[in-house]
Amino acid sequence: MPVNYYIFLSLALFAIGIVGVLVRRNAIVFFMCIEIMLNAVNLLLVAFSKMHHANQAAGLANVGIDGQLFVFFIMVVAAAEVSVGLAIIVMLFRNVHSVNVNFLNRLKH
């Protein structure tokens, strides 16, 4: 598959995530859209790592492995982010009895 197709697929997924963040007001759906965006980037990194591996000079077996390890670390950080973020949402729900992010307006004052 040409790597172009992967670029466009990832862009479409990323744009869907952006639209979700702009349109939805539910904090939990916010987080899901962030996960979609992270996964779009992960997919693109893996595709590029395979492209880089194919374009290597002969004799280097490990070219392109960095991309896949980077994806692994992105997953690690995303897991930590989700656990803390959901804890914050639970705390928010306990205080205002809603997960509507419009309630966070009052953080301004």
Place this chain on the structure above:
Amino acid sequence: MGITQILFWFLSALALFSAVMVIASRNPVYSVLWLIVVFFAISGHYLLLNAQFLAIVNIIVYAGAIMVLFLFVIMLMNLHKSSEPKRNKWLNIAGVLAGGCLLLVLVAALKSAETKSSMAVMGTGDIGLIENLGKALFTDYVIPFEISSVLFLSAMVGAVVLGKKESSFRSEKESA
């Protein structure tokens, strides 16, 4: 058109459709279920690219652990029915337009990139296998690996501190 191409188009369509359904469904539980479909489609893409380790990790970590966490929080807060108030229709349209414009600009910018003839090889190449990734992870990337364990520890402590009941926290402070 070989089986790989068919699988690629099928998985792409599945991922895009499910991602749209994630933001389109009013009930958060359905959003989570569609998101699991997205993750499985992306894992299928990883398998097509012969990145087997990442495919397995994606299913275990995302579709397994994180989605269970999401579902647990939704059930805990009793959000089954959509509690979202009706929003201004124009705001929704503006959001969709803004996202579409971003997509348009990015596609236009990358359409004529130099990658046209480059292929992402599928089905061959062994950099995605557990053996090679593990070797690289425990030699060149051992320090980030250890730091990520510290990150997990701090995230765990943070989640516990945030999730603690406010009243007990305050009374402890007062008694201290």
